[in-house]
Amino acid sequence: MSYQKLITDDLDALLDALPPHVVGPLRKRVDQHELLEVVLDLGRKPEARFPGREATLSDVEVTQDDIEYVVGRVGDFGDDNRAGIERTLHRISCIRNRAGHVVGLTCRVGRAVFGTIRVIEDLVKSGKSILLLGRPGVGKTTMLREVARVLADDVNKRVIIVDTSNEIAGDGDIPHPAIGKARRMQVARPTLQHSVMIEAVENHMPEVIVIDEIGTELEAMAARTIAERGVQLVATAHGNELQNLMMNPTLSDLIGGIQSVTLSDEEARRRNTQKSVLERRAPPTFDVLVEIQSWNRVAIHGDVASTVDALLRGSQQTPKIREVDGEGDVQDVSVKQQATEQREADGLLRLPAGAVKRIYPFGISRRRLSQAMQQSNTATELAEHLVDADVVLTLRNYYRRKLPALREAEARGVPIYVLRANTVFQMEQCLLSLEDTRAVDPIAAALQEAEDAAVGVTQGDGAVELTPQNAYIRRLQHELAQRFNVASQSEGREPKRRVRLYHDDGPPLRRS
16 A cells, blocks of 8 residues: 555635735645745735745735735744744744834745654554654654654543644644644743643643744753653754754753863873863753654664764764655665765766756856757756755855755755856856766766775675875765764875774774
C-alpha cells in the first residue's frame, strides 16, 4: 500500500477573507495547493508566494479599503500583531505605521498535514523530550501539531499545547480537529508564554507539553523546570542546526549551556588542549534534537549530551539522516551517501558526459544566459522552474543572503555555481566548465579518496595514508575526516606531505 499524507488547508476560508480583485485570479490558478501566503501592502500590487517563486495577482494597487476588508473578516490582532480565522490554521500578520494603523498584511496558509511525523514517530513515542529545528517554512509547526495528535490519540497520553499565537490549534476558542484529543492553552501575550508553560504543569497534570518557538531565556528556564518534573517536552526553537543553539547565549541552556573552564596544567597536558576550554554546564533539557530538512528528511542527534561534548572537544559527530519514501518506509541514509550529497551541494561533482544540463538562473539575466548558451555551443538549456534544474547559477550577493530559492536548491541537492559578475563572458566560462567532463577535478578526486578511506577506517580497515596533496586540499581532507568522526594527521615533507586517517577514541588530530 502506498504511503500518502492527508492534507487539509481550509483554503476557501482564507480566500473568502481576501478582496474580490485579489481572490479572483487566485481561484483560477491550478497551483493553489502550493500557495504559501498572500501579501497585501498599501500602494503596491497584491502578491502570492509559492515555493521558490512569486506571482502578481492584480494590476490594481492595494488600497486602505482592501486592508480594512481583510481586517474586518479575521480575528482580533494580539500584541504580536497576529490574527487568525476561527476554526482554521491560517495566520494573518499585520504591519502598522507609526500611528498604529494597519498598512500591510501577510496572509499565510495554514495546513494540517497528517502523516508528517512518520520519519520520527518512534522517537516521539519513546517518551524522550525532543527539540525540533529548521529554517522558516520547512514545516516545524505542522510537524508539532501532528506530534500532539499522535501522542493524544494513538498513545493515549495527556497532552497540553501551549499555543502562544494560535498557530498550532487555530484561532477561536474551539481547537482545530488536527490536534485530536490534545488540550490547548492560549496565551494572552507572547511575553507570558513562560508562565503559561509552568501553569500547564502545575494545574493540569500533563504527561506531554507541546510548545512552539522557545525564544527567550525565561522560556528556556521554564522548559528546564518542566523537564525536571518528568514531563515529556516536544518543542521548536529558532535555528537550523545544533551549532546555532550552541552559539546562542539565550537558548544554549536547552542543550545544557556552555561555560568556560580553566584546567590545571596537568589536565591541559593530558587533554592536549589549552588551559581555558568550553564545557557543557548541565544536562540538556532535551534528550533528542531533530534538524528538519524537509517533511520527508531529517537529521537526528539521538544523544544531545554526547554530541555537544564532542563538538566542544573539537570533534564532529555526524547526525543520523532519515528519509521516508513513497511507501511510508523509513530509510537511514548511509554515511557515504551523506558525503556524496554534500559534495553535490558544494558543486564538486560534475554531470554525466553528454547529458543536457538544465540551468536555472537566479538573480542573473536570462537573456544574457541564453546568449552565452548559444555562443558557447554547450549542451545546456534554460530551466523554467527550480524543480526542473540540474544546476543553479547565481551571483555572490544572492548566495551570501541564502534566499529561499537557494536554500531550496541546497535541500534538493542541486549544485549552485556562483558567478563573479552578471556578464555573458562569466556565464560562458561557467558553461564551458560544466561541459568539460573530460577534465579531472583534483579537489573532487582528493575528497573522493579521503571519503573512501574514512569509510574504510570506520569499518575497521585500520590506518590509511592518502596521496600527497597541497596544504589547501589537505585541510579539506581533514575537515572531511571530522565529518566521519575519524582521526587524521599530516605526515612527511613537502611536496610529498600527505594525510593519514586512522581510528582513535579521542578527538581527531589535525595537522596541516
